Amino acid sequence: EAAPETRSFEADVAKLLHLMVHSVYSDKDVFLRELISNAADACEKLRYEGLSDAALLGDDGQPRITVTLDAEARRLTIEDNGIGMSEAELADALGTIARSGTKAFMDKIAGAKDSGDSHLIGQFGVGFYSAFMVADRVEVVSRRAGSDSAASWASDGLGTYTIQPVDTADAPARGTRVLLHLKEDAASYTESYTIERTIKTQSGHVPVPIFLKDAPDAEPKQIADGAALWTKPKSEITAEEYQDFYRSAAGQFDAPALTLHYRAEGLHEYTVLAFVPETKPFDLFDPDRAGRVKLYVRRVFITDEAQILPRYLRFVRGLVDSNDLPLNVSREMIQESPVLAAIQKAVSNRILSELDKLATSDTERYLKIWDTFGPVLKEGLYEDFARRETLLGLARFKSTTSGGAWRSLKDYVADLKDNQTAIYYATGTDLERLATSPQLEGFRARGIEVLLLADQVDSFWVTSGVDYEGKPFKSVTQGLADLSLIPLADGEQPAAAASDAVNDFIAFVKETLGDAVADVRASDRLTESAACLVAPEHGMDRQLEKLLAGAGR
Ligand code: ADP
Ligand code: MG
Numbered sequence: 001e002a003a004p005e006t007r008s009f010e011a012d013v014a015k016l017l018h019l020m021v022h023s024v025y026s027d028k029d030v031f032l033r034e035l036i037s038n039a040a041d042a043c044e045k046l047r048y049e050g051l052s053d054a055a056l057l058g059d060d061g062q063p064r065i066t067v068t069l070d071a072e073a074r075r076l077t078i079e080d081n082g083i084g085m086s087e088a089e090l091a092d093a094l095g096t097i098a099r100s101g102t103k104a105f106m107d108k109i110a111g112a113k114d115s116g117d118s119h120l121i122g123q124f125g126v127g128f129y130s131a132f133m134v135a136d137r138v139e140v141v142s143r144r145a146g147s148d149s150a151a152s153w154a155s156d157g158l159g160t161y162t163i164q165p166v167d168t169a170d171a172p173a174r175g176t177r178v179l180l181h182l183k184e185d186a187a188s189y190t191e192s193y194t195i196e197r198t199i200k201t202q203s204g205h206v207p208v209p210i211f212l213k214d215a216p217d218a219e220p221k222q223i224a225d226g227a228a229l230w231t232k233p234k235s236e237i238t239a240e241e242y243q244d245f246y247r248s249a250a251g252q253f254d255a256p257a258l259t260l261h262y263r264a265e266g267l268h269e270y271t272v273l274a275f276v277p278e279t280k281p282f283d284l285f286d287p288d289r290a291g292r293v294k295l296y297v298r299r300v301f302i303t304d305e306a307q308i309l310p311r312y313l314r315f316v317r318g319l320v321d322s323n324d325l326p327l328n329v330s331r332e333m334i335q336e337s338p339v340l341a342a343i344q345k346a347v348s349n350r351i352l353s354e355l356d357k358l359a360t361s362d363t364e365r366y367l368k369i370w371d372t373f374g375p376v377l378k379e380g381l382y383e384d385f386a387r388r389e390t391l392l393g394l395a396r397f398k399s400t401t402s403g404g405a406w407r408s409l410k411d412y413v414a415d416l417k418d419n420q421t422a423i424y425y426a427t428g429t430d431l432e433r434l435a436t437s438p439q440l441e442g443f444r445a446r447g448i449e450v451l452l453l454a455d456q457v458d459s460f461w462v463t464s465g466v467d468y469e470g471k472p473f474k475s476v477t478q479g480l481a482d483l484s485l486i487p488l489a490d491g492e493q494p495a496a497a498a499s500d501a502v503n504d505f506i507a508f509v510k511e512t513l514g515d516a517v518a519d520v521r522a523s524d525r526l527t528e529s530a531a532c533l534v535a536p537e538h539g540m541d542r543q544l545e546k547l548l549a550g551a552g553r
Pocket of ligand 1: 034041080128
């Protein structure tokens with residue numbers, strides 16, 4: 001047998017491991033969820049590859065995860081008969097940080113002075129390396145499906161790992177065995193009762209059956225059936241089960257703010273189980289953040305890259321399980337399938353209509369969702385022309401007259417002043433500063449509501465030619481505000497035209513400022529301040545101009 005080869009971890013892994021080893025994060029149970037989820041992923045990958053290459057399954061077609069306790073030796077083993085890893089794959093998967101979530105986690109803690117920021121561990125779900133929260137040594141032995149060689153990986157989490165080929169007799173017949181040498185204070189993870197309860201709550205709904213052996217020579221006992229939760233009738237699933245499933249499938253720690261579970265029948269048959277999270281994922285605005293809805297075909301996991309929902313619904317978690325997509329075609333072919341296109345369309349529409357329903361049936365809950373994900377949903381206003389109406393209906397805004405409450409456009413239009421023909425808005429970065437802008441004086445004097453738009457995305461959609469019920473959106477900083485036809489709130493009429501003195505003054509200002517301004521004119525928008533800057537009628541909004549300047553364009 002070859003001697004073990006010692007290698008150093010990639011710098012980021014070493015940092016992450018340091019954090020795990022010294023973690024004071026109290027909810028250490030998550031390591032178990034992470035390792036079981038890896039084992040289940042490995043079984044699902046094999047199930048998928050086995051579709052085109054049945055030989056990979058050999059005579060063991062039943063996926064299985066086995067957790068073995070050894071209290072005497074203070075060891076915990078998690079074994080699966082999934083896809084397994086070759087020696088090269090072991091080094092690659094367990095020596096670098098491949099997944100973007102973990103990378104983002106590293107970025108986030110990089111700035112933090114205190115590694116006491118360990119609550120972040122739970123928020124992110126940091127994968128395999130979380131094993132080092134409870135173990136001072138981890139050994140992985142793996143044999144890839146269809147391969148006649150096996151390899152092992154071992155580390156104490158302190159900067160290096162060893163890797164070496166091993167005799168197949170010492171490896172699982174197929175798949176991966178992860179052996180944890182538990183730290184002294186983690187001995188409770190060899191207690192059968194603790195482990196069973198933890199697995200049932202955290203991982204009870206992974207789509208692979210889980211067995212528990214109380215001791216190395218004990219009989220395995222099944223503790224989770226591996227039945228896909230989404231195939232059960234809704235009436236048989238409790239809110240708690242949905243939440244557990246959401247947490248284990250999405251790697252989230254919060255609760256779903258909205259759960260949508262239904263079966264579509266008719267032209268296409270599929271099941272949808274989708275969740276809107278309660279809290280904002282940390283990477284929601286990463287440019288490469290993709291959607292998180294998984295595609296299954298008849299319970300076989302196919303891909304999480306099918307982009308089932310449009311980008312502006314990327315916060316939705318869950319899955320679609322299709323009955324009529326072909327199983328034996330490549331992921332690429334599925335992407336181009338008209339069946340998938342139909343599913344994408346229908347599921348997207350359904351999610352928006354559920355949100356719309358919620359807005360009336362449980363306004364408070366809806367507003368919480370809007371508060372959390374509104375800035376993302378608003379991207380759809382310029383990205384998804386076909387659903388713009390629907391999205392405008394879902395949109396809620398703070399305004400100069402709403403006193404901090406959310407207003408819909410329906411509310412806004414219902415309260416239009418006489419002769420008011422546009423929906424007025426002001427964009428900026430800060431609601432409070434926006435509300436005190438002199439640009440708003442003339443509007444306030446007339447009691448006209450102005451929407452206060454403080455999200456980055458606002459500058460983009462408002463300038464994309466949107467209207468609502470025939471009313472165009474108009475910036476208060478842009479062009480003529482056409483306020484002269486709208487009476488002042490106190491009943492006074494504004495001066496019909498500028499006096500000669502004002503005209504003389506305007507001519508003087510124009511001459512003095514020269515090319516620095518495009519125009520100088522009398523305005524109805526001011527009642528107290530002497531002057532303000534506005535953008536040209538058809539030019540860029542001032543906030544958009546600032547944003548683009550900031551982006552270096
Ligand atoms: P993630 O699961 O998000 O990819 P992890 O840190 O949990 O991140 O795991 C890293 C990688 O290690 C996985 O992507 C996978 O390639 C590999 N891996 C971990 N556990 C197993 C396993 N039981 N079987 C096969 N591959 C595994
Ligand atoms: Mg994982």
